[in-house]
Amino acid sequence: MASRRFDPERRDRIIDAALDVIAAQGVAGASHRKIAEHAGVPLGSMTYHFVSMDELLTEAFRRFANSIADRFDQQFGEAADVDGARQAVVDLIHLDLLDSQRDLVLTHELYTLAARKPVFRQITRDWMARSRRALGLHFDPETCRMLDALIEGLFIHAALDTEPHDRATAVEAVARITTPIKTRPARETKEPNLT
Amino acid sequence: MASRRFDPERRDRIIDAALDVIAAQGVAGASHRKIAEHAGVPLGSMTYHFVSMDELLTEAFRRFANSIADRFDQQFGEAADVDGARQAVVDLIHLDLLDSQRDLVLTHELYTLAARKPVFRQITRDWMARSRRALGLHFDPETCRMLDALIEGLFIHAALDTEPHDRATAVEAVARITTPIKTRPARETKEPNLT
DNA sequence: CAGCCATGCGTACGATCGTACACATCGTTG
DNA sequence: CAACGATGTGTACGATCGTACGCATGGCTG
Incomplete structure (x- = not known):
C-alpha cells in the first residue's frame, strides 16, 4: 500500500502549469501538450493523472x-x-x-x-x-x-x-x-x- | 463597377451565424466549418469574405x-x-x-x-x-x-x-x-x- | 535473489482545424 | 458573339489536437 515511485507534487505542478498556460494562452489555447511541456512532465502524465x-x-x-x-x-x-x-x-x-x-x-x-x-x-x-x-x-x-x-x-x-x-x-x-x-x-x- | 453576382447579405449572414455558433459553442468551438454550415454557405466563402x-x-x-x-x-x-x-x-x-x-x-x-x-x-x-x-x-x-x-x-x-x-x-x-x-x-x- | 505487478510513459491514430489555391461561373466589354 | 476578368467555391494539405494503448521501470513479496 506504500507509495512506490509516487510523486504527489507531480499532480500539483500540472495544475499550476495549467493555470499558467491558461493565463497566457486562454482555455482555448491550453492543450495537454503545452501544459505538459510547461510542467516538465511527459504527455502521457496528463491522461494518467487526469482522466479528461x-x-x-x-x-x-x-x-x-x-x-x-x-x-x-x-x-x-x-x-x-x-x-x-x-x-x-x-x-x-x-x-x-x-x-x-x-x-x-x-x-x-x-x-x-x-x-x-x-x-x-x-x-x-x-x-x-x-x-x-x-x-x-x-x-x-x-x-x-x-x-x-x-x-x-x-x-x-x-x-x-x-x-x-x-x-x-x-x-x-x-x-x-x-x-x-x-x-x-x-x-x-x-x-x-x-x- | 456595378455589382455582378454580388450578394451583400451573404457577409451579414455569416456574421450573424458566427454569433449564433459562439453563443452555442463558445469562441473555442467556433470553427470556419461550423459557422459556414450554420450560415448555409460553402467553406470557401469564409476566407473569401474574411481574411482571417x-x-x-x-x-x-x-x-x-x-x-x-x-x-x-x-x-x-x-x-x-x-x-x-x-x-x-x-x-x-x-x-x-x-x-x-x-x-x-x-x-x-x-x-x-x-x-x-x-x-x-x-x-x-x-x-x-x-x-x-x-x-x-x-x-x-x-x-x-x-x-x-x-x-x-x-x-x-x-x-x-x-x-x-x-x-x-x-x-x-x-x-x-x-x-x-x-x-x-x-x-x-x-x-x-x-x- | 527472482519474478510480479503497480506505476508511469512514449508513441501512434483518427479527427478536426485554418488556410491556400486551382477551378467554375457568368456579367461585361470590345 | 466571343473571350476576359471579377466573383465565388470545392478540395486538399500540413499542423495540431485528445486520447488510447502497449511497453518500460523498479519496489515489494515469497
Missing part, C-alpha cells in the same frame, strides 16, 4: 477561485470595523486585483466556462458564497450582495478601462452602496450631462 | 456590442426623469438582459478576448463609452461610472447565481449608488452576520 481535460480544468479553476477567496478572507479578517472593511474593499480593487492582469484573465476565462457548463458555474457559486461570507462579517446580507456585485463591476471595468481608475471614485461608490438609503434625504444628481 | 478568423470575430463582436448598446440607448432615451432612469436600470438588469442566456455568454466571451487582445478591448471600451453616455443623460459623470460598474456586477451575478435575483435588492442598490453620500448621516449597517 475537463477534470484538469475543473481542478485548476477550483484552486484559482480558492486562492482569490483566501486573499479576500484575509483582508476582511484583518479589518477591525466597518470603515476598515470599506477600506479593505477599495484596497482589494486597487491593489490586490488590479495589479495582476493574470487574475483578470483567469477570472474571465472561468466566467466564460461558467456561463456554459454547470460544473464551472458551481465553482463560481462557491466562490461567491465565500466572498459574501467574508463581507458578512461587517455588513448585513442585502448590503453584501450589492457590495459584492459592485466589487465585481468595479474590478472588471477598472481592468478593461484604459487606465484612469480613480481611487476616490471607488471610495465614494463603496460608501454609497454600504449606506442604507432610508437614512438620507432624496437628493437628485448634481449636473446631468446633456449632449 | 480574427477579422470575423472582430466584426461579430462589434455588432453584438452595438446591438446591446442600442437597447441601452433606447431604454434611457425613453426615461423622462431621474427616477425613470433608475427604473430603466433595474429593468435592463431584470428583463432585457437576464432573460437571454445568449447575451451573458457572448458578453463573457467578449470580455475574455478583451482581457488578452487589444483589438477586442477597444470594442469593450467603445461599448462602455456608449453606456456611460446614455447614463450621462440623467446622472453626473462620477455617478455614471459607479452605476455602470454596478450594472455590470449585478448582471453578472444575477446570471451566475442560481435564481433568487431579488428585484427589490436591485432597486435599493441603484438608489444607493445614485445618491451622493454627503447628504446622508453616517449610519452603520443593520446587523452584521457573525459566523
Whole structure:
C-alpha cells in the first residue's frame, strides 16, 4: 500500500502549469501538450493523472477561485470595523486585483466556462458564497450582495478601462452602496450631462 | 463597377451565424466549418469574405456590442426623469438582459478576448463609452461610472447565481449608488452576520 | 535473489482545424 | 458573339489536437 515511485507534487505542478498556460494562452489555447511541456512532465502524465481535460480544468479553476477567496478572507479578517472593511474593499480593487492582469484573465476565462457548463458555474457559486461570507462579517446580507456585485463591476471595468481608475471614485461608490438609503434625504444628481 | 453576382447579405449572414455558433459553442468551438454550415454557405466563402478568423470575430463582436448598446440607448432615451432612469436600470438588469442566456455568454466571451487582445478591448471600451453616455443623460459623470460598474456586477451575478435575483435588492442598490453620500448621516449597517 | 505487478510513459491514430489555391461561373466589354 | 476578368467555391494539405494503448521501470513479496 506504500507509495512506490509516487510523486504527489507531480499532480500539483500540472495544475499550476495549467493555470499558467491558461493565463497566457486562454482555455482555448491550453492543450495537454503545452501544459505538459510547461510542467516538465511527459504527455502521457496528463491522461494518467487526469482522466479528461475537463477534470484538469475543473481542478485548476477550483484552486484559482480558492486562492482569490483566501486573499479576500484575509483582508476582511484583518479589518477591525466597518470603515476598515470599506477600506479593505477599495484596497482589494486597487491593489490586490488590479495589479495582476493574470487574475483578470483567469477570472474571465472561468466566467466564460461558467456561463456554459454547470460544473464551472458551481465553482463560481462557491466562490461567491465565500466572498459574501467574508463581507458578512461587517455588513448585513442585502448590503453584501450589492457590495459584492459592485466589487465585481468595479474590478472588471477598472481592468478593461484604459487606465484612469480613480481611487476616490471607488471610495465614494463603496460608501454609497454600504449606506442604507432610508437614512438620507432624496437628493437628485448634481449636473446631468446633456449632449 | 456595378455589382455582378454580388450578394451583400451573404457577409451579414455569416456574421450573424458566427454569433449564433459562439453563443452555442463558445469562441473555442467556433470553427470556419461550423459557422459556414450554420450560415448555409460553402467553406470557401469564409476566407473569401474574411481574411482571417480574427477579422470575423472582430466584426461579430462589434455588432453584438452595438446591438446591446442600442437597447441601452433606447431604454434611457425613453426615461423622462431621474427616477425613470433608475427604473430603466433595474429593468435592463431584470428583463432585457437576464432573460437571454445568449447575451451573458457572448458578453463573457467578449470580455475574455478583451482581457488578452487589444483589438477586442477597444470594442469593450467603445461599448462602455456608449453606456456611460446614455447614463450621462440623467446622472453626473462620477455617478455614471459607479452605476455602470454596478450594472455590470449585478448582471453578472444575477446570471451566475442560481435564481433568487431579488428585484427589490436591485432597486435599493441603484438608489444607493445614485445618491451622493454627503447628504446622508453616517449610519452603520443593520446587523452584521457573525459566523 | 527472482519474478510480479503497480506505476508511469512514449508513441501512434483518427479527427478536426485554418488556410491556400486551382477551378467554375457568368456579367461585361470590345 | 466571343473571350476576359471579377466573383465565388470545392478540395486538399500540413499542423495540431485528445486520447488510447502497449511497453518500460523498479519496489515489494515469497
